[in-house]
Amino acid sequence: MTIHIGAQKDDIAEVVLMPGDPYRAKWAAETFLDDAKCVHEVRGMLGFTGTWKGNRVTIQGSGMGMASMSIYANELIRDYDAQTLIRIGSIGGMQERVKVRDVILAMTATTVSTPSSTIFKELNFAPCADFGLLSAAAEAAKKVDVGVHVGNIYSSDTFYDERPDLNKEMQRHGVLGVEMEAAELYTVAARHGRRALGVMTVSDHLLTGEALPSDQRETSFGDMIDIALTAAFAE
Numbered sequence: 001m002t003i004h005i006g007a008q009k010d011d012i013a014e015v016v017l018m019p020g021d022p023y024r025a026k027w028a029a030e031t032f033l034d035d036a037k038c039v040h041e042v043r044g045m046l047g048f049t050g051t052w053k054g055n056r057v058t059i060q061g062s063g064m065g066m067a068s069m070s071i072y073a074n075e076l077i078r079d080y081d082a083q084t085l086i087r088i089g090s091i092g093g094m095q096e097r098v099k100v101r102d103v104i105l106a107m108t109a110t111t112v113s114t115p116s117s118t119i120f121k122e123l124n125f126a127p128c129a130d131f132g133l134l135s136a137a138a139e140a141a142k143k144v145d146v147g148v149h150v151g152n153i154y155s156s157d158t159f160y161d162e163r164p165d166l167n168k169e170m171q172r173h174g175v176l177g178v179e180m181e182a183a184e185l186y187t188v189a190a191r192h193g194r195r196a197l198g199v200m201t202v203s204d205h206l207l208t209g210e211a212l213p214s215d216q217r218e219t220s221f222g223d224m225i226d227i228a229l230t231a232a233f234a235e
C-alpha cells in the first residue's frame, strides 16, 4: 500500500490504463475486463484489476492535472512496478480536421511545465510516447471505425485558460488537442525506463465550441480503450 493507493502489491498488474475520471475506470473495467475487482478506493480514486484476453490489467484513475497524475504514476511505478502505463483520456480538439469523438494518439506532449520541470532547469525536455506502444496503437486503430490522428498534443495544468495566445501558437504549430496529464506521465515513465502512451478521445472542440456531456465522457469512449488494450499486449 502507498499513501494514495490502498491496493496490495500483487493486486496491481504490470499493464495499467489510466483515465482521469475514476468512474471511467469503473465503467471500463466492468465493460472490457473479465473478473474485474475493485482493488482500492482511497480518496475515491478507484482502481480495478481484471483480465483482458487472459492478460492481467489494472485500470486506475489518475485524477485531473499533472500534479495528480504525477502522484499515481510515481506510486504505480516505484511501489507496484508497473511497466506499461497508458492514459485513456478526454481531450479538446484544436485543429479543424480533428472532430469530436475522433481518437488522438499522442506522439509527444508539449507543455509549459510539469511537476518534473524543476529537474531540467534550462532544458526543454520533450516528453514522448513509447514508440512500440504508439506504433501498435496506430495499427490497432486501423481496425476501429473511428477518425484517428497521431501527433503532438498540449498538456496544460489550466482548464479555464487565461492564455488564449498560447492556444493560438499551439494551433499554428499543428498541435492536435489539449488535455492535462500526458506530459507528466511520459516524463515519469521515461525517468524509470517504463512504457507510456496517451490514447485520447476528443470530447469537445476549442474551435467549434461543441462539447459532449459528462455522462458520455464517462461511459462512451470504448474505441480508445480497445485501441489501448490491443497496443498494450501487441507482440
Ligand SMILES: O=P(O)(O)O[C@H]1O[C@H](CO)[C@@H](O)[C@H]1O
Pocket: 019, 020, 021, 063, 064, 065, 088, 089, 090, 091, 159, 179, 180, 181, 217
Ligand atoms: O477525461 P480525463 O481523462 O480526466 O481528461 C481530461 O478531462 C479533465 C478536464 O475536464 C482533465 O483531466 C483532462 O486531461
Ligand SMILES: O=c1cc[nH]c(=O)[nH]1
Pocket: 090, 091, 092, 093, 159, 178, 179, 180, 203, 204
Ligand atoms: O483538458 C481538457 C480536456 C478536454 N477538453 C479540454 O478542452 N481540455
